[in-house]
Amino acid sequence: MLFDLDGTLVDSVYQHVAAWHEALSGCGITLSMWRIHRKIGMSGGLFVRGLMRELGRELDPEVAAELRRRHAAAYAARFHEVTPLPGARELLETLTRLGAPWAIATSGGGEVAARTVALLDVPSHVPVVTRDDVAHAKPDPDLFLRAAERLDVAIEHSIVVGDSVWDLLAARRAGALGVGLLSGGYGSDELQSGGAYRVYEDPADLGRHLDEVGIREPDG
């Protein structure tokens, strides 16, 4: 099982939205919160490019770099608000107990990812693949492909769990089964049309339905 991080295991999407909004305002750019929300979870480069298209502007590389710096600072200022999503730790513990291999694959950079993963008590042997480890982040398939490789599991036998359409598009491109969670604030139709095989509310809800995605107790 290959997990996205923000909005899937930790409740951080709305802080990212607010941080991008603050970064954009700081650069004199007004963009609606819901449009920012719908782009959270994709690679930072594509994200900035997508925002610029919505605004009908050309992408100035210096402004793009400034936006990313401002976002990082604004998100760091909100990080104390970020908590694990209900059932996230329990779900990961259950998978470990059942011997079902799992990993984390995030479009976020290594440093922020490390701080976030620290909220979850992840055992040191669990692979955590970040933006820094691959050439292209979501919706490219690289992050999930690398995570499956590090688990030594075929991607075709992997389940990708994510809260955004970018996770689900990346899952399809990788050849994995995608499961959607509503905990990032997307609508279930968006996740289903992104290719989600099933949609659950949050990690707690997925944990109650592991049978539906084919994860068995050892004697199952």
Place this chain on the structure above:
Amino acid sequence: MLFDLDGTLVDSVYQHVAAWHEALSGCGITLSMWRIHRKIGMSGGLFVRGLMRELGRELDPEVAAELRRRHAAAYAARFHEVTPLPGARELLETLTRLGAPWAIATSGGGEVAARTVALLDVPSHVPVVTRDDVAHAKPDPDLFLRAAERLDVAIEHSIVVGDSVWDLLAARRAGALGVGLLSGGYGSDELQSGGAYRVYEDPADLGRHLDEVGIREPDG
């Protein structure tokens, strides 16, 4: 045309989500951001009751009052971030120019509503109906019924424009046609299953499609 305010004419839903999250945390209550988001726009009393149900707790009236006080303070601290949604002022100006009567009907309290309406340059003759003017806020129909009454227009000939399912449920209960906007961050399926006759992105998008909801140029 009867407009909701937050998420429909101004970009304030995410600030309300953050303010409720801060208020809840301040009272020692952890609730996921997306669950708060899905309740924004309903009456404050129902909102707090709904949150308590999600948490499986009983509603203590003192805690409920404390939550509402904390939310008001946390929202006031974020109010400087709130801006009109793209196309909101232009849409309202167009309706005024076309002689199509319009009003604002919000589940928010009078004082905050007044500060918010001030962002929009609303002519003084336009009715603004707030929580303080009716016995029950959305999803009860009272706010929209009162707004139509103040315009002296039959509710059956009114169009309710809102970003949340609570607006659309209230519109149906009132007997008006409901139009949904994505600018509050709900998914379009949620708005459609709430009863939206049409769904647009934001006020700018609605303004480009007024013909689809039957609003004509004077010679149309």
